Amino acid sequence: xxxxxxxxxxxxxxxxxxxxxxxxxxxxxxxxxxxxxxxxxxxxxxxxxxxxxxxxxxxxxxxxxxxxxxxxxxxxxxxxxxxxxxxxxxxxxxxxxxxxxxxxxxxxxxxxxxxxxxxxxxxxxxxxxxxxxxxxxxxxxxxxxxxxxxxxxxxxxxxxxxxxxxxxxxxxxxxxxxxxxxxxxxxxxxxxxxxxxxxxxxxxxxxxxxxxxxxxxxxxxxxxxxxxxxxxxxxxxxxxxxxxxxxxxxxxxxxxxxxxxxxxxx
Numbered sequence: 001x002x003x004x005x006x007x008x009x010x011x012x013x014x015x016x017x018x019x020x021x022x023x024x025x026x027x028x029x030x031x032x033x034x035x036x037x038x039x040x041x042x043x044x045x046x047x048x049x050x051x052x053x054x055x056x057x058x059x060x061x062x063x064x065x066x067x068x069x070x071x072x073x074x075x076x077x078x079x080x081x082x083x084x085x086x087x088x089x090x091x092x093x094x095x096x097x098x099x100x101x102x103x104x105x106x107x108x109x110x111x112x113x114x115x116x117x118x119x120x121x122x123x124x125x126x127x128x129x130x131x132x133x134x135x136x137x138x139x140x141x142x143x144x145x146x147x148x149x150x151x152x153x154x155x156x157x158x159x160x161x162x163x164x165x166x167x168x169x170x171x172x173x174x175x176x177x178x179x180x181x182x183x184x185x186x187x188x189x190x191x192x193x194x195x196x197x198x199x200x201x202x203x204x205x206x207x208x209x210x211x212x213x214x215x216x217x218x219x220x221x222x223x224x225x226x227x228x229x230x231x232x233x234x235x236x237x238x239x240x241x242x243x244x245x246x247x248x249x250x251x252x253x254x255x256x257x258x259x260x261x262x263x264x265x266x
Contacts, residue, residue: 032130039134039141053241056085056177058170059188060196061092063221070188071227073234080238085182087144087173090124094147095169097121102160121147142180150176157203165195171203174216178207184215184241186234191222215240 055077063069064086074084100117103109125146135143145153151160154172162168174185187204189196201218208214217237219230 031127035130036134039131039138043138043140051245052081052083053184053238053245054083054085054182055238055241056087056174056182056185057188058087058173058177058185059200060166060190060193061089063188063190065089070221071230073186073188076231076234077238080235082184082238082241085177085180087176090128091144091147091150091169091173092166094121094124095150095167095172097124098147098151099160099163099167102163106161145176153179157206158199162195162199165193165199167195167199170196170200171207174203174207178211178214183211183213183244184237185217186237187216187218188221189218191220191225213244215244 057064057070057073067074074086077084097117097120100109100113101121104111104114128144132143135141150172151168153175154160154168157171157175158168160168170187174187177185187200189200197218204214204216204218207216215237217233219233221230
């Protein structure tokens with residue numbers, strides 16, 4: 001998804017981009033070759049030289065990845081002329097394993113769970129090593145951070161003990177996107193997901209203090225929420241994103257807007 005979303009909106013030829021399918025002889029050597037070939041193929045596709053605003057998508061795992069749950073947000077952003085940036089799905093499972101390591105050190109987690117979780121993280125990172133290495137040497141793509149680096153980055157804002165829902169991973173992915181230069185972020189959560197409302201909306205103000213250009217909007221996705229209201233908020237965020245991309249620092253209310261002086265004598 002990381003390579004597909006970056007390339008597809010700039011792709012110059014008609015048709016659907018197709019990756020190679022060579023899973024018949026499944027082994028680690030073929031897996032590594034497939035990863036390198038996929039990144040290389042996407043890295044060398046002919047694309048336009050347009051510069052579009054990048055919009056990161058974070059939030060509750062279902063709403064984040066399911067186009068049914070988020071009203072096809074990626075499609076909306078691309079139609080509006082933006083590039084969607086979605087952190088890896090595997091981050092969620094890595095964070096779940098990493099949580100057990102924290103529980104053993106600071107709470108009442110068992111030694112057995114800690115050892116098993118370390119093994120899971122190690123195995124997943126071994127498989128991701130080829131992917132990360134290929135992205136580092138590519139011309140177009142940014143490599144993801146390791147889960148321990150992501151956790152270390154997040155500690156300044158929330159405790160790693162925040163593990164309900166997406167927990168600390170939610171602000172962690174926001175920070176990863178901002179450090180990669182993606183200042184526009186949509187934070188998605190179901191209406192009734194209290195943990196994600198707290199850990200998602202609750203850190204936005206603190207993050208904006210350290211990243212003044214951060215353009216973050218929280219959006220609730222629920223059967224009772226109107227898609228018109230969601231779309232309006234997305235378009236307002238995109239208007240700021242386009243101004244930043246085009247290098248225009250226009251005030252939100254135009255040059256004729258004058259602030260009210262509450263201390264002026266009447």
